[in-house]
Amino acid sequence: EAGVVQSPRYKIIEKKQPVAFWCNPISGHNTLYWYRQNLGQGPELLIRYENEEAVDDSQLPKDRFSAERLKGVDSTLKIQPAELGDSAVYLCASSLGGDTYEQYFGPGTRLTVT
Amino acid sequence: KQEVTQIPAALSVPEGENLVLNCSFTDSAIYNLQWFRQDPGKGLTSLLLIQSSQREQTSGRLNASLDKSSGRSTLYIAASQPGDSATYLCAVKAARGSTLGRLYFGRGTQLTVWP
Numbered sequence: 001e002a003g004v005v006q007s008p009r010y011k012i013i014e015k016k017q018p019v020a021f022w023c024n025p026i027s028g029h030n031t032l033y034w035y036r037q038n039l040g041q042g043p044e045l046l047i048r049y050e051n052e053e054a055v056d057d058s059q060l061p062k063d064r065f066s067a068e069r070l071k072g073v074d075s076t077l078k079i080q081p082a083e084l085g086d087s088a089v090y091l092c093a094s095s096l097g098g099d100t101y102e103q104y105f106g107p108g109t110r111l112t113v114t
Numbered sequence: 115k116q117e118v119t120q121i122p123a124a125l126s127v128p129e130g131e132n133l134v135l136n137c138s139f140t141d142s143a144i145y146n147l148q149w150f151r152q153d154p155g156k157g158l159t160s161l162l163l164i165q166s167s168q169r170e171q172t173s174g175r176l177n178a179s180l181d182k183s184s185g186r187s188t189l190y191i192a193a194s195q196p197g198d199s200a201t202y203l204c205a206v207k208a209a210r211g212s213t214l215g216r217l218y219f220g221r222g223t224q225l226t227v228w229p
Contacts, residue, residue: 004157017120033217042118042203042219054217091157098144099207099215100165105158 002026004106006092012112018080021109025073025094032069033092033103034077043091049075050097082113116141116208126195127227135189135223137204138181142182145207145215150191152201152222161202162189163200166209194227201225 005024013014013019024030030051046065048056062063064083069075076109079086089110093103117140122226127133137147144167150158162178164187170179177190187204201222208216 006157040210040221042205042221043217044219045216048215059210093158099209101146102160103164104160105150105219107157111153113167 004092004094004104006106006109009085009107010110010111011113012114013082014021015080015084015113017063017113019082020076020078021092021111023075023077023089023092023106025075025092026104028096029094029104030072030097031095031101032074032075033095034067034075035087037091046052046077057059078113082111084113087111116144116206116213116216116218118204118206118218118220120202120204120223123221124224125145125226126149127225129194129196129227129229131194131227132190133201133225134195134226135143135191137187137189137220139185139206139218141208141210141211142185143208144182145209147178147187147204147206148217149176149187150203150205152203154200158203173220192227194225196208196227198227199225212227 013100032049034046037043049069073112092114094102095103121136147194149161160175203222205217205219
């Protein structure tokens with residue numbers, strides 16, 4: 001069974017440019033998460049989807065970040081415009097519905113903003 | 115807000131040693147606790163999941179315990195190998211409040227096992 005797929009794996013952009021990340025969760029997983037991981041830190045949640053609904057987005061900087069999950073499967077996370085402080089690894093994870101299931105992570109996208 | 119702390123931040127041991135990684139959390143209202151492994155430049159690999167009603171879980175050379183009331187978990191690695199070298203992260207899933215269902219991570223323990 002395929003795991004969580006993310007693309008691209010690496011992205012280098014100049015500040016003020018837009019960038020988008022894509023995630024395909026494990027088949028059948030209706031909960032999808034986007035995390036940001038800064039160097040030397042644990043991941044921090046940006047947004048959680050239950051099917052198509054964003055149920056926890058309080059830590060998403062909405063002035064520049066947006067996300068969507070059309071049809072309750074794939075998801076896209078966008079930053080516009082990017083700032084130097086956005087350099088980090090962006091991780092996507094998925095799980096079955098409900099709070100007792102474990103989360104499975106993708107390989108992440110390493111973003112460098114110059 | 116839930117805070118997760120991992121001690122030590124880094125650990126270097128010779129091959130074959132048994133070792134213990136520690137994780138503590140401030141709010142005992144959790145659904146479960148999950149231990150992950152992260153290799154450099156890679157995503158997180160789930161190692162063990164302990165539900166709040168459980169005391170421990172085992173997988174191969176790994177054993178994780180959970181004491182929810184005291185807010186602590188340990189990951190025991192038996193007969194360590196160089197291939198165990200990685201960063202180990204623990205995370206707890208909040209079971210109350212405005213962050214219900216959110217996973218909180220520690221900063222991790224960077225483990226190096228030398229031959």
